[in-house]
Amino acid sequence: MATDTKSAAGEPLVAVRDLRVSFRLGGDAIFEAVKGVSFDIPVHSTVALVGESGSGKSVTALSILGLLPPENSIVDARSRIEFGGRNLVGLPMRAMREMRGADISMIFQEPMTSLNPVFTVGFQLAEVLHLHRGLSPRAARKRAIELLDEVGIPEPRRRIDAFPSQMSGGQQQRVMIAMAIACEPKLLIADEPTTALDVTIQKQILDLIAALQRRHRMSVLFITHDLAVVGEIADHVVVMRNGEVREQGPAKQVFEAPRDDYTKALLQCRPELDHRPMRLPVIDDFMGGSGPQHTEERKRGVAPGDAVVLDVKGLGKSFFVREGVFGRREFKAAADVSFKLRRGRTLGLVGESGSGKTTVGLTLMRLHEATAGVALFEGRDILSMSDREFMAYKKRIQIIFQNPYASLNPRFTIGQILTEPMQIHGIGANVRERTDLVFELLGKVGLPDASFYKYPHEFSGGQRQRVAIARCLTLKPEVLICDESVSALDVSVQAQVLNLLQDLQDEFNLAYLFISHDLAVVKYISDEVMVMNEGRVVELADADTIYRHPRETYTQRLLSAIPKGWHAARAAA
Amino acid sequence: MATSEAALPRNADGTRVVPHNVSPGLWTLAWRRLRADRVGMVSLAIVAAFLLMMALSAAGLIARDWSKEVGVNYAPPSFIGADEASGTPAAPAAAPEPAAPSTEWKTQIVDPLADVIAELKGAKPAAAPPPSGGTEGKSVDPLADVMADIRAGKGTTAAAPAEARRATLPFGGDKWGRDVIAKTIKGSETSIFVGIMSAIVAVALGTLFGAISGYYGGWVDDAFNWFYSVFNSIPYLLLILAVAAVLQQKGVVTIILILGLTGWTGVFRLIRAEYLKHKAREYVQAADAIGASNARRMFVHIFPNVSHVVLVQLSILAVGFIKAEVILSFLGFGVPVDVVSWGSMLNEAQNELILGKWWQLVAATVAMATLVTAFSLFTDALRDALDPKLKGLKGH
Numbered sequence: 001m002a003t004d005t006k007s008a009a010g011e012p013l014v015a016v017r018d019l020r021v022s023f024r025l026g027g028d029a030i031f032e033a034v035k036g037v038s039f040d041i042p043v044h045s046t047v048a049l050v051g052e053s054g055s056g057k058s059v060t061a062l063s064i065l066g067l068l069p070p071e072n073s074i075v076d077a078r079s080r081i082e083f084g085g086r087n088l089v090g091l092p093m094r095a096m097r098e099m100r101g102a103d104i105s106m107i108f109q110e111p112m113t114s115l116n117p118v119f120t121v122g123f124q125l126a127e128v129l130h131l132h133r134g135l136s137p138r139a140a141r142k143r144a145i146e147l148l149d150e151v152g153i154p155e156p157r158r159r160i161d162a163f164p165s166q167m168s169g170g171q172q173q174r175v176m177i178a179m180a181i182a183c184e185p186k187l188l189i190a191d192e193p194t195t196a197l198d199v200t201i202q203k204q205i206l207d208l209i210a211a212l213q214r215r216h217r218m219s220v221l222f223i224t225h226d227l228a229v230v231g232e233i234a235d236h237v238v239v240m241r242n243g244e245v246r247e248q249g250p251a252k253q254v255f256e257a258p259r260d261d262y263t264k265a266l267l268q269c270r271p272e273l274d275h276r277p278m279r280l281p282v283i284d285d286f287m288g289g290s291g292p293q294h295t296e297e298r299k300r301g302v303a304p305g306d307a308v309v310l311d312v313k314g315l316g317k318s319f320f321v322r323e324g325v326f327g328r329r330e331f332k333a334a335a336d337v338s339f340k341l342r343r344g345r346t347l348g349l350v351g352e353s354g355s356g357k358t359t360v361g362l363t364l365m366r367l368h369e370a371t372a373g374v375a376l377f378e379g380r381d382i383l384s385m386s387d388r389e390f391m392a393y394k395k396r397i398q399i400i401f402q403n404p405y406a407s408l409n410p411r412f413t414i415g416q417i418l419t420e421p422m423q424i425h426g427i428g429a430n431v432r433e434r435t436d437l438v439f440e441l442l443g444k445v446g447l448p449d450a451s452f453y454k455y456p457h458e459f460s461g462g463q464r465q466r467v468a469i470a471r472c473l474t475l476k477p478e479v480l481i482c483d484e485s486v487s488a489l490d491v492s493v494q495a496q497v498l499n500l501l502q503d504l505q506d507e508f509n510l511a512y513l514f515i516s517h518d519l520a521v522v523k524y525i526s527d528e529v530m531v532m533n534e535g536r537v538v539e540l541a542d543a544d545t546i547y548r549h550p551r552e553t554y555t556q557r558l559l560s561a562i563p564k565g566w567h568a569a570r571a572a573a
Numbered sequence: 574m575a576t577s578e579a580a581l582p583r584n585a586d587g588t589r590v591v592p593h594n595v596s597p598g599l600w601t602l603a604w605r606r607l608r609a610d611r612v613g614m615v616s617l618a619i620v621a622a623f624l625l626m627m628a629l630s631a632a633g634l635i636a637r638d639w640s641k642e643v644g645v646n647y648a649p650p651s652f653i654g655a656d657e658a659s660g661t662p663a664a665p666a667a668a669p670e671p672a673a674p675s676t677e678w679k680t681q682i683v684d685p686l687a688d689v690i691a692e693l694k695g696a697k698p699a700a701a702p703p704p705s706g707g708t709e710g711k712s713v714d715p716l717a718d719v720m721a722d723i724r725a726g727k728g729t730t731a732a733a734p735a736e737a738r739r740a741t742l743p744f745g746g747d748k749w750g751r752d753v754i755a756k757t758i759k760g761s762e763t764s765i766f767v768g769i770m771s772a773i774v775a776v777a778l779g780t781l782f783g784a785i786s787g788y789y790g791g792w793v794d795d796a797f798n799w800f801y802s803v804f805n806s807i808p809y810l811l812l813i814l815a816v817a818a819v820l821q822q823k824g825v826v827t828i829i830l831i832l833g834l835t836g837w838t839g840v841f842r843l844i845r846a847e848y849l850k851h852k853a854r855e856y857v858q859a860a861d862a863i864g865a866s867n868a869r870r871m872f873v874h875i876f877p878n879v880s881h882v883v884l885v886q887l888s889i890l891a892v893g894f895i896k897a898e899v900i901l902s903f904l905g906f907g908v909p910v911d912v913v914s915w916g917s918m919l920n921e922a923q924n925e926l927i928l929g930k931w932w933q934l935v936a937a938t939v940a941m942a943t944l945v946t947a948f949s950l951f952t953d954a955l956r957d958a959l960d961p962k963l964k965g966l967k968g969h
Contacts (some may be wrong), residue, residue, distance in 0.1 A: 365862055394864045409854040411599060411877035421863040454596045469861070475863065 317370030348526030613954025774833025779840025787848025
């Protein structure tokens, strides 16, 4: 390992000074993405760049690498990004390209799209080594196997010839990391490297990055929207919002004594495992200065007397995969799933990707056809009735999808989106009445009246999810299935939507089936929790019971993988 | 994004005041983008001018007298001057027509016959040419007999032999002395109408089949794909000839059907792919969840999201079919002889060229080339304006 002669003690590896980046939006419109950001990345340390969408954190990272799209981005000439005494702003393309990979490298959020699907991982790794290190094919292959071993790919000798599609998401991210560290860079930029992964995998990847950072004496710039994730690994934290740095400092200081209101809000918006306020604090509570409201503990759990709305017994869903000419193989996405939904209560459904949790939700809505089991709604099986009969039940069971960017028809105005369900089900006597109802609902989910005439693309993710919730409410459902409904939202927006869901449940006595991979969120919102793995129910119990005394080893493993944030992690250390 | 007031003010009757700055929809945005595209707007203007010309002609406001034999046979364009070689011009040489200056015939494009007719009317009582003018022409024209028959058959419009026939016409005359410009205008009626109508038929079929096939999938999709493959495996021209043979009679409707029935395959494949893509989207699942029927999901939800593809296809096919009509008519499979179209003009021109009479060829070709080029450029501009990828710039 080359000793870094240029950076004497105390001198940072990277010094970002007054970075300003703006984008041309077409016409004369200019959007300022980063407005004068300054921070240091010290040698051999991990800096976390934290912020929600639109904060400018990714743009900052891309400008360090010189990867901003040249056709519409403008980096202010006075901005300085010093790397080992060299200013990277305005560096010629060729010089920049030599630094990438060799001195600075990057891993991205989506390993699936960052790896080229038509080449083996070995080929792609060897290519990096060949380009930057000039290794011979033989030597490159040997080194590639070592690298795969180092990032924890089992049987690297065999797996080196695998294609990206033959690996799991976690393994793909490991390969990406192997490629990034192949040339022993001084700086590794990790842009939300774990966001697309399951909690258990997330933990492994975080541990891996931390271990590699120590072993290779690199610096890491870790970009994330989730403070809890970096609590365990960051030495320094930079909090960004709307293109500005709100607060920066050593992790201890930022986590234990945050000075900025926004940092405080970010730290508290996220539901914690050990307590459950009536309402989650939201950013406005802190920015407005009034502080969090309704912090008293909320009672959770189901009582035997709670009325059962939906009784699901032995639900199963199989997909058939064609094999050979005539053969077909059965794939059980869900098997023998039984639970009860109670009025005014929430059943949380957790599991990793592929556990079948979404299948359960879609099958109950009959968006998939069930292959086994019954779902009794007031004593009638909604899975076996005809489409015509089910129409009447359709409005009583509604679903909110994961991605608010995809679940609203882009060609409809919000007014049309919200009026349509009522039109289909004949709710409201005439257009006037329906319109009035829509305006009432808009107020209920906290959207301005003028939204009625707007299109979905004019709204942020959180606002769109409010529209999706309002769409369900138009039908006055009794059961609401929330399929990862808050997973795509920023932490602070997530808190607002969770509060909204809670308010609506309190008001309308709705029964929720809350599907999520995020255990902290499920813990907060649920009365009961059901854990699924590989299509089967692992454990079903009261929320508090399952978090405090998990019976099954799978549940225990899942719970131990939850990012603990600063307090729990440092307390344990 | 944040509105100052959450609630909209009310009207006197309790209804909400619709804000005046209602968000622009897809089409408004597309139109704005199109308007900023100079090439797009110029080509749109040209296409619109052609459509207007076609509409006026169909309404009988211009080129109504296209079949009148206003000039001598093969009357040359005015800017060349009377054809000396072909013998004595039909009209008395003493009365040279004042229609020569080039500025004048430029304005005639709008209504090229107005002047001619006016002159004709003015000239009629003054100098009624002797019928000998006609007979003299006959001696030159090998087809004179045929021509006379045809002229007799068109008794209503055919010029009375007593009428004045001019030695030159603004852009020349055809075999029977009919004004080429009027003929081109009349021909546009058929060519553009056939082009656009058959594009509509083809796109409607392709969209419907593609929507059903892509949306339902399974055996429905298999059936349509099988049908499509069979259809597509037959050479295009053979297919057209086959349909033409089945439909028996020639005519505008026939050719629209031929082109429409054979041209849907490309649209089908595109729309099918779009529907396959869209039916898996969450907004369609959401529509299913709120109880929207299959037809509603297909046409109310998905269709507006693929309508830009349909529109661009319509535009592309219209261009293609205008050309196709010309080719078919040229080959003699198109519109019947008595219907004038650009294709039939070109068909006539092939014999005329031997005699060195090039003006009918040029008139039809220039008209068609201008329209097709403008239409193609407009299609490109339209596609750019409608491209949803450009729409992604979110409002900040």
